[in-house]
Amino acid sequence: MIEFEKFKLENGLTVIVHEDHSTPLVALNILYKVGARNEDESKTGFAHLFEHLMFGGSVNIPDYDNPLQMAGGENNAFTNNDFTNYYLTIPSQNAETAFWLESDRMLSLAFTEKSLEVQRNVVVEEFKQRYLNQPYGDAWLLLRPLAYKVHPYKWATIGKELSHIETATIDDVKAFFKKYYHPSNAILSIAGDISTEKAKELTEKWFTPIPAIHFSKQILPVEPVQKEKRELVVHKAVPSGNIYKAWHCCARSDYDFYATDLLSDVLARGKSSRLYQSLVKEKKVFTEIGAYMLGDLDKSLFLIEGRLTDGIAPADAELELMKELELIKQVPAGEDELQKVKNKTESSLVFGEMNVANKALNLAYFEMLGDASLSNEQAALYNKVTANDIMEVAKKIITPENCSTLYYLSQNN
């Protein structure tokens, strides 16, 4: 249970404060409601490149990191398809430094050519390090455009291709900032060793002067219902084969989310899960197997990925996998099995609130979904799910025509 207070500034910034005086630290989290899904198809990878530029100095402060480190703070950021998140922790006596830094970069960036040029290179190296120079690193770059034909989820956060990042101009950057980085498109959450009054006072002092900007809501294309199965086979320089199966499923805010999430847990969470026991331990057709749903803001994907045991034909392993999936569509999970995945979920919710940085992120995330108080309702929402709900969800999404399969195989066989 995270107790919090919420208020809104006149410029549209939503602010959430949670006090926790068991720590000497304060966490500050700013979530901007912009991700790769908001990008133009000819300029992909932009939201993430922009995240890098947010550290290149702001209008009144030439360097972001130095003053923060001087105050004993540490920060980082991440971008996904739906949003961009910046977070820091700082010793509480220096909390004001965080408000000063974050408000200035919400006000305006320095926009230097040098910073853009360097960060373009850094992101290109990131692309290489994480996606091109790793075994299976490009699997998602192949899977997304297979599963999505219209919706911007068809490209990955890092971008569709290196050239999009390499050709980004300073004008692109400025336009992007203006459109997405303003108070009413952001959620500020503050958690830790700070009183609500003090947090309010500092927020008003530093964030109130930032002018409001109004943009009409972006309408994203809706992915049409998939009507036939899609397959892609690639042979690459990897020693063993992987299979990725992606089915379209509901969005994070849909009622079905909780049953869908528990379906993935019944299938593959932990060593006692169905797929692990049956396919890895007993039949030994896979050496690793995972199932999860992405939980995106728009209609999302339900994924199963497995690494083939060397010497097992992909079709044979897939057949065994499909038998297990048929089973969950026909027979509801047992009472103990359901209780087990609910207990696991409860446990990870509790472990997920171990530090103020996580609590601040949770509050901002659920506020983006609609209301920060949702963070305190998750356990109950998972608890309401019945074995029948899980079976119904499985029936609905696990169909051949709803599925895209990537066979990522070794070029050696």
Place this chain on the structure above:
Amino acid sequence: MNRTVAPGLLEPEKIHLMEPEILSIQNAPIYIFNLGTQDVAKVEIIFNAGSRFHSLPLIASLTNELIDEGTSTKTSAQIAELFDYYGAHIQTECNVDYASVTLFTLTKFLNKTVALLIEIINESIYPEDEVQTYIQQEKQRLTINQGKVDYLVRKHFNAELFKGHRYGYFPKIADYDAIKRADILAFSKANYHSGLHSIIVSGQISDVSKKDLLKVFEQLKAKKTSTPYEINHPKPTPPVHKFIEKEDAVQNAIRIGKRLFNRTHPDYPKLTVLNTILGGYFGSRLMSNIREDKGYTYGIGSGLVSLSEDGYFYIATEVGAPVFEDAIKEIFKEISKLNEELVPTAELTLVRNYLLGSFQRSIDGPFAISDRFKTILLSGLSYDYFYNYLDIVKNITPQELLTLSQKHLFPSDLTQVCVGKKLL
């Protein structure tokens, strides 16, 4: 309001490290950190069961990793089912010296899950089928790792630094083929049925009766023993430069460094400060130059590693193949600068403040403080190590840092290993 002026800063109040409550069973200490805001707990049982205690290199780690794969009364699936049912999970860890089995659990199930943990430690039978399945998985993982430049560079770098010593060991496929279940069983008996080192419990456990918890712990077969072993200090190795070709690499991986010493050496805490300046934080010289100025890499860093009989210093990065030579030149430029120029006061002040804040973060919360405690416990040190370190952070001078650099980080003493694509 003048936004160009930073708000004033305050030094942290004197940093205090929470002392654990100490109980004991079987002559072994149980350290308890009862704190936190969440009703969760972590129980770490540490054994003298590192790889040094067996002549075959992988026996210790397999005995550790496969500990939950079956007892005489419970199958691997049943054990997994029980832990999963309680929402608990276990983590295993094994290095040259120690092995540990760690349980993460909701406090309300603490006694039940600890009892289960102890049952498997006492009764594990390592079924042949589970051992074979695991070996197949590990062999596959190893083959995949051998396609990664960062794995390869670590392996070759350590092998150069610690020629012929366990610290330089990385597994080969053939090592897996040499594993026999009987060796694992014997190792389990020798090192998990005795060889208990200590137990660390942390988390919000106010509602748990210590008497009940002790009763559960007393079920452990293992007694505290100080298993003797031969100290085998690695022999000094001369610096080498090595390039391992990997034709299809998109980026080249670089490791530069040398053997040093462990945490018990008086220069170690001082070197922590020097290392931070060079490559230990986002604003470090290596990051500022090679990433933030040149854009050669996604990340670069340096670190100090403390081992029981030795230690080492390293710089690690992956850079685009075409800028590989330039990146190495810039790395050495930064090392030379540390050897030739005093660190400016402003930079040192920033690093001091960053390290103090960073230390506060590292002791925040029950699991964090217990991790810190474990570090010094296993190094045979006390909290005085940290209090001394904090004094050094606050007081070390640019002159001391210069002397330290000249003593330990002389450029021509450094070994350099690279994996990637050779440019013509």
